[in-house]
Amino acid sequence: MSEQTKTDYSNEFIVPEAIQALQPYRAGKPINEVARDHGLNPEAIIKLASNENPLGFSPKVTQALVDYLSHNAASHQGRYPDPNGFELKGVLSEYYGVAPDGLTLGNGSNELLEIISLAFLSPGCSAVYSAHSFMVYRLSTQARGARGIEVPAKDLGLDLDAMFEAIEPTTRVVYVANPNNPTGTFLQAQAIESFVQRVYERYGKGVLVVLDEAYTEYLEPSLRPNSLSLIEAYPNVVVLRTFSKAYGLAGLRVGFAAADPQVTDYLNRVRQPFNVNQLAQLAATVALKDEGFLQQSYESNREGKQYLSQAFERMGIPYMPSFTNFILFEQPRAAEVAQALLAKGVIVRPVAGDGLPNHLRVSIGTASENEAFVTALSEVLQAMGLAD
């Protein structure tokens, strides 16, 4: 029998250093939490903090979900979802012209970022990403015990030349958010393709380039890059898309990765078999086909963007011209302003954790939400003596 006893241990949880150093992802505050904290009616709260579609999702999705829940034979209910997402991959394949063996479904593209880091990163490896970019790149890299190489941004956007130069022999993945969150900047398709080409010519399949395109549907049609078409020539490219933003399915959780079949095979090895639930698969299948709703969401966002941009100009508040459904604006005493807005029932996103302590990010809402935000912001700035 072992001589060791419990007292030989420090009686502390033993956690890898990389995990101890993790700062958890700070999501936009949920409506119910703000209602509880500030004694407000949840119905009156305006959440402009997580870049969700303010129109919700397509009524056709609602109908499909209701039909599924009310008519589906009992023999189907209670079953695990299709582990291979056959139908959803089928419609994606047809819509985007990518073979199903190049598609991986995820519980949001967030999970796909995790899956990529599980498959391609380990201690001793590194990943390259930009400062002021999507925080999950850093978190998922760190959680694998791999090293993150954060490259300074250029005018709050991605500096692709510097990112290329930052690649080291240990680097296995480069993360490119385009458009970028939380700054709203965008790089033209041509710049992305020449970056991908440079990386492939120098490093071949040794370095993956992950093109995270969560906001692509909000781009003007003439700007929308056809990144999926890059995969054939550049097998090191992984394209991530999500149903959480323009399609409005953030609450259902579904996204996909398009990649070379070999990369897809590796992703599939570490993916949980039932990672995308049945309702999410169904919802995405229906959402993809409702182009009218997508168009309506695009138009509504375009109008809201114009309205908010003009309001910032009128108030003399510097902001980043946006290619997305949110706007980053400058605000000295950002934390206090965000707090004062919360007390008025308006939730915006502080971005100090993204290295931007003097900015706030506001998601573009419906016309009435945008107006309420502008009114609340000008009242707050008046009260704090910060108005122009």
Ligand SMILES: *Cc1c(COP(=O)(O)O)cnc(C)c1O
């Ligand atoms: C919102 C977002 C995602 C993913 O959202 P999911 O809901 O997990 O699909 C991924 N990347 C960026 C840059 C985002 O802003």
